[in-house]
Amino acid sequence: MSDIADMLRDGDPPPAETSLDEDDRLKPSFVRAVLDHVEDGEAEAARALVRPLHPADIADLFELADRDERAPLAAALGELLTADALSEMNDYVREDIVDVLAPEQVAVFASALDTDDAVAIIEDMDRADQQAVLNALDPEDRAAIEEALSYPEETAGRVMQRDLVAVPEHFTVGQVIDMLRDDGDLTTDFYEIFIVDPLHRPIGTCQLSWVLRTPRDIAMADVMQRDQTLIPVDMDQEEVALRFQKYALISAAVIDPGGRLVGMITVDDILHIVQEEAGEDALLLSGAGDGDINEPIRESYVARVRWLIANLFTALVASTIIYAFGAAIEKMVALAVLMPIVAGVGGNAGTQTLAVTVRAIATNQLTSSNTRRAIVRELRIALLNGLTIAVIAGVGVTLWFGILHLGFVIAAAMTANIVIAGLAGVAIPVTLDRLDQDPAVASSVFVTMITDSMGFLAFLGLAVASGLVSL
Amino acid sequence: MSDIADMLRDGDPPPAETSLDEDDRLKPSFVRAVLDHVEDGEAEAARALVRPLHPADIADLFELADRDERAPLAAALGELLTADALSEMNDYVREDIVDVLAPEQVAVFASALDTDDAVAIIEDMDRADQQAVLNALDPEDRAAIEEALSYPEETAGRVMQRDLVAVPEHFTVGQVIDMLRDDGDLTTDFYEIFIVDPLHRPIGTCQLSWVLRTPRDIAMADVMQRDQTLIPVDMDQEEVALRFQKYALISAAVIDPGGRLVGMITVDDILHIVQEEAGEDALLLSGAGDGDINEPIRESYVARVRWLIANLFTALVASTIIYAFGAAIEKMVALAVLMPIVAGVGGNAGTQTLAVTVRAIATNQLTSSNTRRAIVRELRIALLNGLTIAVIAGVGVTLWFGILHLGFVIAAAMTANIVIAGLAGVAIPVTLDRLDQDPAVASSVFVTMITDSMGFLAFLGLAVASGLVSL
Numbered sequence: 046m047s048d049i050a051d052m053l054r055d056g057d058p059p060p061a062e063t064s065l066d067e068d069d070r071l072k073p074s075f076v077r078a079v080l081d082h083v084e085d086g087e088a089e090a091a092r093a094l095v096r097p098l099h100p101a102d103i104a105d106l107f108e109l110a111d112r113d114e115r116a117p118l119a120a121a122l123g124e125l126l127t128a129d130a131l132s133e134m135n136d137y138v139r140e141d142i143v144d145v146l147a148p149e150q151v152a153v154f155a156s157a158l159d160t161d162d163a164v165a166i167i168e169d170m171d172r173a174d175q176q177a178v179l180n181a182l183d184p185e186d187r188a189a190i191e192e193a194l195s196y197p198e199e200t201a202g203r204v205m206q207r208d209l210v211a212v213p214e215h216f217t218v219g220q221v222i223d224m225l226r227d228d229g230d231l232t233t234d235f236y237e238i239f240i241v242d243p244l245h246r247p248i249g250t251c252q253l254s255w256v257l258r259t260p261r262d263i264a265m266a267d268v269m270q271r272d273q274t275l276i277p278v279d280m281d282q283e284e285v286a287l288r289f290q291k292y293a294l295i296s297a298a299v300i301d302p303g304g305r306l307v308g309m310i311t312v313d314d315i316l317h318i319v320q321e322e323a324g325e326d327a328l329l330l331s332g333a334g335d336g337d338i339n340e341p342i343r344e345s346y347v348a349r350v351r352w353l354i355a356n357l358f359t360a361l362v363a364s365t366i367i368y369a370f371g372a373a374i375e376k377m378v379a380l381a382v383l384m385p386i387v388a389g390v391g392g393n394a395g396t397q398t399l400a401v402t403v404r405a406i407a408t409n410q411l412t413s414s415n416t417r418r419a420i421v422r423e424l425r426i427a428l429l430n431g432l433t434i435a436v437i438a439g440v441g442v443t444l445w446f447g448i449l450h451l452g453f454v455i456a457a458a459m460t461a462n463i464v465i466a467g468l469a470g471v472a473i474p475v476t477l478d479r480l481d482q483d484p485a486v487a488s489s490v491f492v493t494m495i496t497d498s499m500g501f502l503a504f505l506g507l508a509v510a511s512g513l514v515s516l
Numbered sequence: 517m518s519d520i521a522d523m524l525r526d527g528d529p530p531p532a533e534t535s536l537d538e539d540d541r542l543k544p545s546f547v548r549a550v551l552d553h554v555e556d557g558e559a560e561a562a563r564a565l566v567r568p569l570h571p572a573d574i575a576d577l578f579e580l581a582d583r584d585e586r587a588p589l590a591a592a593l594g595e596l597l598t599a600d601a602l603s604e605m606n607d608y609v610r611e612d613i614v615d616v617l618a619p620e621q622v623a624v625f626a627s628a629l630d631t632d633d634a635v636a637i638i639e640d641m642d643r644a645d646q647q648a649v650l651n652a653l654d655p656e657d658r659a660a661i662e663e664a665l666s667y668p669e670e671t672a673g674r675v676m677q678r679d680l681v682a683v684p685e686h687f688t689v690g691q692v693i694d695m696l697r698d699d700g701d702l703t704t705d706f707y708e709i710f711i712v713d714p715l716h717r718p719i720g721t722c723q724l725s726w727v728l729r730t731p732r733d734i735a736m737a738d739v740m741q742r743d744q745t746l747i748p749v750d751m752d753q754e755e756v757a758l759r760f761q762k763y764a765l766i767s768a769a770v771i772d773p774g775g776r777l778v779g780m781i782t783v784d785d786i787l788h789i790v791q792e793e794a795g796e797d798a799l800l801l802s803g804a805g806d807g808d809i810n811e812p813i814r815e816s817y818v819a820r821v822r823w824l825i826a827n828l829f830t831a832l833v834a835s836t837i838i839y840a841f842g843a844a845i846e847k848m849v850a851l852a853v854l855m856p857i858v859a860g861v862g863g864n865a866g867t868q869t870l871a872v873t874v875r876a877i878a879t880n881q882l883t884s885s886n887t888r889r890a891i892v893r894e895l896r897i898a899l900l901n902g903l904t905i906a907v908i909a910g911v912g913v914t915l916w917f918g919i920l921h922l923g924f925v926i927a928a929a930m931t932a933n934i935v936i937a938g939l940a941g942v943a944i945p946v947t948l949d950r951l952d953q954d955p956a957v958a959s960s961v962f963v964t965m966i967t968d969s970m971g972f973l974a975f976l977g978l979a980v981a982s983g984l985v986s987l
Contacts, residue, residue, distance in 0.1 A: 069759060073885040101762045109885040133762075135881070225729045235725050236707055236766065253724035254706050258696045288540060290791060291572045291604075293784040295707065295766060312783050313764035319787060320761060323794035324875050327801055327956075333868040338876045338890055345893075346900045349868050353905055353934075356864045360857040361912075367856070371849040378842040381852035385838070386831040388856065389968065393827045397804040397820050404795050405809045410606070414544040414580040419809055422816075429817045434824055441832075463824075485798075497860065 064098065071102060076109050080118065088121040095125050104133035107142065108339065116145045128157035131166060137339035140169055148174060152181035155190065159206040161314060164193045168203070201285050202278040204318070205299040205308030211239040212265060214248065219261030236295045236311065240269045245305045247275060247298045275300050278307055283322045287409060289315045326403055329485035330396075332356075352490065359494035363388065363501055370505040370516065377514045379446050380505060383455055386438065388500030391462035394430055395492040398423050398470025403485045406478050420471050427467025431460035450513050458504035462496060465503075469495045535569065542573060547580050551589065559592040566596050575604035578613065579810065587616045599628035602637060608810035611640055619645060623652035626661065630677040632785060635664045639674070672756050673749040675789070676770040676779030682710040683736060685719065690732030707766045707782065711740045716776045718746060718769045746771050749778055754793050758880060760786045797874055800956035801867075803827075823961065830965035834859070834972055841976040841987065848985045850917050851976060854926055857909065859971030862933035865901055866963040869894050869941025874956045877949050891942050898938025902931035921984050929975035933967060936974075940966045 064075040075094070082091035095103060103125065107115055119126055119142050131139060131154055143151055143166060151170075155163040155178060167175055167190060175194075179187050189207045196202025212221055221238060238256060240249040249269030259268050274292050276285055276299045288294065289312060299308040328336030332355075334348025367374070367384070374381045402419070405411035411419055435456035443452030473491045474484030508514050535546040546565070553562035566574060574596065581589055590597050590613050602610060602625055614622055614637060622641075626634040626649060638646055638661060646665075650658050660678045667673025683692055692709060709727060711720040720740030730739050745763050747756055747770045759765065760783055770779040799807030803826075805819025838845070838855070845852045873890070876882035882890055906927035914923030944962050945955030979985050 068755065068880070069762070070880050070883050071885065073883070076885045099763065101764075105880075108881060109883065111886075111889060222728055225725075226731060233725060234723070252705070253728060254696075254704060257693055257724060257727065260697060284539065290787050291540070292570065293572075293787075295783065312766065312787065316761050316764075316783065316787065316790060319790050320794050320879065323791050324797060324878070326795060327798035327871045328875060330798055330802075331867040331871040332864065333871045336872045336875055338872060338881055338886075338893065342893060342896055342900075345897050349865070349897065350901050350904050352868070353861055353865055353901055354908065356861050357857065357905060357909060360860045363860075364853050364857055367853045371853065374852050375846060375849050378846050378852075381845050381849075381855075382835050382838045382842065384852075385856055385859065385968065385972075386828065386835055389831045389834075389964070390824055390827050393803065393824055393964075394820070396802040397823070400798045400802040400804045401807045401809060404799060404807055408791070408795070409539070409541050409576075410579065410809055412541050412544070412580065414542065414547045415809075418582060422809065422813060425813055426816050426820065429813075430821050430824055433821050434828060437825065438828060493860070493864075497856065501856075 064094070064102070071105050071109060076106060079106060080110055080114055083114065083118050083121045088123075091118075091121045092123070092125055095122055100127055100129035101133045103127070103130035104135075104138075108135050108138050112141060115141050119145065128154040128162075132158055132162035135337065135339045136165075136169060137337060137341065139166065143170060148177035149181045151178045156182055156186045159208060160189050160193055160308070161204050161206045161310075163190055164203055168194060168198065196278060199282045200278070201276045201280045201282065201299050201310060202308070204282050204285065204314050205276075205278070205310045207308050208235075209239060209298075209306075209309040210235055211241045211245070211247075211306055214240055214242065214264070214266045216240075216265045217261060218256055218259045218263050218265065218268065221256060221265060222261065234311070235309070238265070239298050239306055239309070240265050241306055246303075247273065247300065247306045249273065250298065252295075273298065276310060277302070282318050285310060286315050286318045286322060290319070291409075323407070326400070326407065326485050329483065330400065330403065330489045332489065355490050356493070359490055360497065362494055363497035366498055366501045367505070370501075370509065372516045373505060373509055373514045377508070379448075379451060380508055380514070383442060383451075384501055384504050387455065387458050387462055387504045388497045390434060390438075390459065391466045391496040391500045392493055394427065394463045395466035395470045395496045396489070398427070398467050399474060399488055399492050402471045402474045403488065406474060406484050411475070416475055419475075420468070423467045423471045424464065427464045428460075430467075431463035434463060435460045448513075450511070451508075454507045454511060454513055455504060458500070458507050461503045462500045465499045466492070466496045535565070535573070542576050542580060547577060550577060551581055551585055554585065554588050554592045559594075562589075562592045563594070563596055566593055571598055571600035572604045574598070574601035575606075575609075579606050579609050583612065586612050590616065599625040599633075603629055603633040606808065606810045607636075607640060608808060608812065610637065614641060619648035620652045622649045627653055627657045630679060631660045631664055631779070632675050632677045632781075634661055635674055639665060639669065667749060670753045671749070672747045672751045672753065672770050672781060673779070675753050675756065675785050676747075676749070676781045678779050679706075680710060680769075680777075680780040681706055682712045682716070682718075682777055685711055685713065685735070685737045687711075687736045688732060689727055689730045689734050689736065689739065692727060692736060693732065705782065706780070709736070710769050710777055710780070711736050712777055717774075718744065718771065718777045720744065721769065723766075744769065747781060748773070753789050756781060757786050757789045757793060761790070762880075794878070797871070797878065797956050800954070801871065801874065801960045803960065826961050827964065830961055831968065833965055834968035837969055837972045838976070841972075841980065843987050844976060844980055844985045848979070850919075850922060851979055851985070854913060854922075855972055855975050858926065858929050858933055858975045859968045861905055861909075861930065862937045862967040862971045863964055865898065865934045866937030866941045866967045867960070869898070869938050870945060870959055870963050873942045873945045874959065877945060877955050882946070887946055890946075891939070894938045894942045895935065898935045899931075901938075902934035905934060906931045919984075921982065922979075925978045925982060925984055926975060929971070929978050932974045933971045936970045937963070937967045 064071055066072050079091050079094050110118055167178055193203055238251045239247050242248050249271045250273040251269040255268050274288055274297050276297050278299050278301050296309055296311045298306050301307045332352025438459050439452040439456030442455045443449050469492050474488045477484045509516050535542055537543050550562050550565050578586055638649055664674055709722045710718050713719050720742045721744045722740040726739050745759055745768050747768050749770050749772050767780055767782045769777050772778045803823025909930050910923040910927030913926045914920050940963050945959045948955045980987050
């Protein structure tokens with residue numbers, strides 16, 4: 046803290062590196078220093094600390110601040126809170142900031158950004174605020190953003206940007222270079238040039254590195270690659286991300302239903318989508334909903350409690366099975382002691398298979414071509430797991446309670462439940478996928494219900510059926 | 517099938533589109549048709565079907581084939597199995613193919629690829645085969661690959677490619693363009709040009725779009741951006757991926773400990789890493805290990821059974837708690853019927869918090885700056901969840917068993933266990949992260965142990981302590 050104060054006295058802002066730890070995250074001491082300045086009304090001191098930061102780090106600063114510190118921080122930073130920083134921010138945190146800004150200010154930010162980033166800022170505002178911002182935009186930006194908002198959320202139309210470079214087929218490399226040098230209005234970040242026909246339909250694409258390596262008098266038509274991945278404007282963003290991965294794309298043309306080029310998607314936006322969609326599995330499987338630590342508590346509560354209630358009712362199914370065997374438990378309380386082990390280990394085995402299957406479906410690795418093989422594979426693994434656990438549990442229980450019969454019963458019940466868990470863990474998500482449901486969302490509840498119920502039923506049922514105890 | 521046969525008779529291969537379904541995956545009927553041709557020894561017919569496919573789809577074809585069909589398929593396809601197709605393949609599937617190839621053939625593939633893709637193919641071979649391939653390579657490729665192999669797996673050194681474009685500071689834009697036009701040996705896919713000092717240390721970077729838009733006589737030093745994200749060659753690939761996301765990079769310079777430019781990482785490789793690392797959470801949390809459906813069964817078995825055994829022993833902890841209350845259960849068997857509900861719903865609540873926390877840590881959203889806030893947040897959500905579930909369970913149990921006292925006991929136990937689950941779900945992964953352990957790996961076992969044990973202890977303990985039943 047005191048070195049930072051020293052540096053400030055010297056009029057020299059600290060270099061950005063001192064604000065980051067070895068993992069490239071803002072140091073807690075730095076975050077605290079900035080927020081303390083803001084709290085003490087020393088806006089200029091706070092700005093001096095923040096000025097050297099990258100927009101992504103300024104976004105992080107807001108995310109790390111407490112909710113009630115964010116508006117004062119925004120006020121203190123003034124023009125340091127740039128459009129770029131805003132577009133890097135977590136959705137919920139950005140909403141907090143945008144809420145306290147005037148529509149004219151939001152419009153200034155929006156017009157500084159690519160369409161997709163501007164849309165991300167505006168799409169979560171309520172309708173009246175959204176309209177006020179749109180009214181404050183110049184007509185061209187407004188038209189672009191309104192068009193983007195007309196596409197459903199999480200589709201290519203929302204993610205694409207309208208600024209791109211497209212040239213007719215007859216252009217030479219030299220003409221393209223001259224056009225790029227002359228036109229100051231063009232977007233700065235692009236990685237390929239699209240070649241279009243007179244109806245503005247893409248007919249080829251040319252990476253910038255090819256343009257640079259080709260003599261001026263060659264026609265673009267002779268450099269371009271005709272085969273290209275075209276993204277329909279209404280394609281789901283998860284599907285778009287899979288295409289980018291599959292074909293190692295850096296950018297791709299987006300076309301409307303008439304085949305006309307309407308936008309471009311670049312890979313930096315896809316990176317966020319891949320991160321989100323791939324990370325979603327663990328959250329969806331646990332029923333944690335959006336799972337964002339910046340989500341308002343009320344929303345997190347609603348998302349999560351739904352699944353806990355569902356879990357409560359499926360647990361009830363298991364309880365009624367136990368209830369049916371009440372007389373057996375009264376006679377041999379060891380059954381009550383051991384039954385949660387059978388259900389719990391089975392549940393874990395089911396979750397393993399479920400996680401593997403959901404991942405394979407999400408990455409297009411499991412299709413109807415190899416479903417049968419996947420089921421056979423999981424059953425074989427389940428059988429190996431089941432037999433291993435059966436031996437350990439069987440021997441352990443025999444030693445603990447001194448009843449060989451009980452050891453056999455738990456061994457058999459374990460094997461049965463782990464095999465059932467394997468079957469359910471692959472069959473349930475595959476079935477949900479066939480029914481066009483997200484396999485990550487509800488699978489867990491079904492699988493747990495089956496492994497719990499079957500665990501208790503197999504263990505208590507075998508105990509009675511084998512004559513270990515009577516009902 | 518018969519239309520495909522018709523098309524083949526016309527000598528016209530079917531367009532690639534007919535082989536793909538609407539989700540861009542190979543149609544099962546197409547996969548079957550190719551494999552049937554292979555099985556029937558009709559290699560030319562199989563090749564005719566496969567010829568129009570993109571290398572990524574050829575890779576998928578091998579993944580969708582059964583394990584014992586892969587070698588014959590590779591033999592039938594011959595030169596259609598390109599280096600690109602091989603590099604797109606799942607690691608395990610590729611190993612199967614590479615195993616049946618001669619070292620000279622693998623060397624031909626490797627020399628056709630960028631260093632990073634060549635390394636991916638070679639790194640999993642056993643030492644003797646690896647050496648045979650290296651011996652078959654030309655000295656330059658061999659040196660590049662050997663150097664890459666000298667870096668630890670999953671670090672920048674393995675992921676980077678050596679082919680890049682670097683120029684001295686005094687070069688003009690025109691000189692760069694001339695150099696690119698003249699040098700046919702350069703890499704084809706690059707998105708920025710690095711500017712280096714005489715010691716080959718990067719001092720700036722220049723996107724191709726800036727080069728294209730700048731007059732020929734301007735010096736690169738005046739176009740380049742001095743601030744750039746430099747990746748140390750030993751940086752973990754997950755960390756590299758986070759930098760790419762944070763700073764929206766398309767490519768980045770990799771430097772050795774002396775600060776010299778040794779390679780370049782491009783975003784298409786990062787996309788795979790993000791997909792893998794983000795998707796790993798669900799697999800690690802469930803203890804499913806690598807979770808790849810192409811992993812050999814024995815490896816999957818070993819990875820999973822370890823966690824099931826761990827789960828067996830933690831379940832034992834819970835069982836000893838039940839054992840201690842055996843007398844109480846004998847007197848009131850309803851306790852045995854209901855206790856799995858308390859443990860199960862608590863476990864689910866713990867898993868929710870765990871999934872959220874692990875994701876936030878992995879994406880650098882949860883740092884020591886906001887840990888306290890995250891804990892408070894989770895406890896508040898847990899309290900809301902706990903009270904909601906307590907009311908439903910309390911009323912339900914009172915109605916089911918007609919014992920108000922039992923309803924109160926389960927309500928109190930539920931609330932306690934869900935709050936404990938929330939605390940454990942955030943505290944355990946945060947602690948593991950502080951200890952430099954992967955929070956996704958072992959958290960689940962600890963959290964389940966706590967929610968099971970505390971569930972039984974709270975429910976049975978409260979039943980006895982409140983005088984509902986005596987021990």
